[in-house]
Amino acid sequence: MTLRTEHLTVHYGQRTVLSGIDLDVADAEILAVTGPSGCGKSTLLRALAGLLPVSAGRILSAGVPVTGTSAERALVFQDDGLLPWRSVRRNVELPLAIRGVPRARRRAEAESWLDQVGLAGYEDHLPRELSGGMRQRVQLARTLAGSPRVILADEPFGALDAQTRTAMQRLLVEVWRKRPTTVVFVTHDVDEALFLADRVAVLTRDGRLAKIVGSSSPRTAEPAAAAERAEVLDGLVAA
Secondary structure: OEEEEEEEEEOOOOOEEEEEEEEEOOOOOOEEOOOOOOOOHHHHHHHHHHHOOOOOOOEEEOOOEEOOOOOOOOEEEEOOOOOOOOHHHHHHHHHHHHHHOHHHHHHHHHHHHOOOOOOOOOOOOOOOOOOHHHHHHHHHHHHHHHOOOOEEEEOOOOOOOOOHHHHHHHHHHHHHHHHEEEEEEEEEHHHHHHHOOEEEEEOOOOOEEEEEEEEOOOOOOOOOOOHHHHHHHHHHHHH
């Protein structure tokens, strides 16, 4: 397993946000996490990233306890987080520069990733010159350039219009097929969860794991099976 949580519990002060979460995420699996607002989805991602202390239980990454952040686990946010003063290329180069990759090599790698996300020709643009969908493509390219073992995505397409959101979902699938990576993807959208993910974890309002629903045909053009969609929705209602 790439990631495992064992009885994971997280408190904010006196409030319990996550309670007793037992979850396994396999190598190269896409796991979607959904649930009502305030159920702890983003808290779960931040705990997996090592950004939040665990109140009880533990998190394992490749069998090793998570005690802090690591370049092997990359967070992707709804806000693209691009540095406005750096060009598109230099934004993508950032994780490579942090690792000390020589300039010529990181430039070539950045341009390769930009080509894969459909942004060849935009290398010298600044983030403000791009649309929201294009900026999310840059964020994806930058994340992948860092070669993470796990991508932790917190509703990265939530602020995009429907057409752009669909295009980004398809792009993520296309890139994932070329380079399968473990992904934990938080979303409010049941159809997005069932399209992208091998399995969907449904959290309850009080931060517990209600159920895990398997998707019989993830990442295909076929609509989600009615029974699978109904099972996720039933879990949300019960939450």
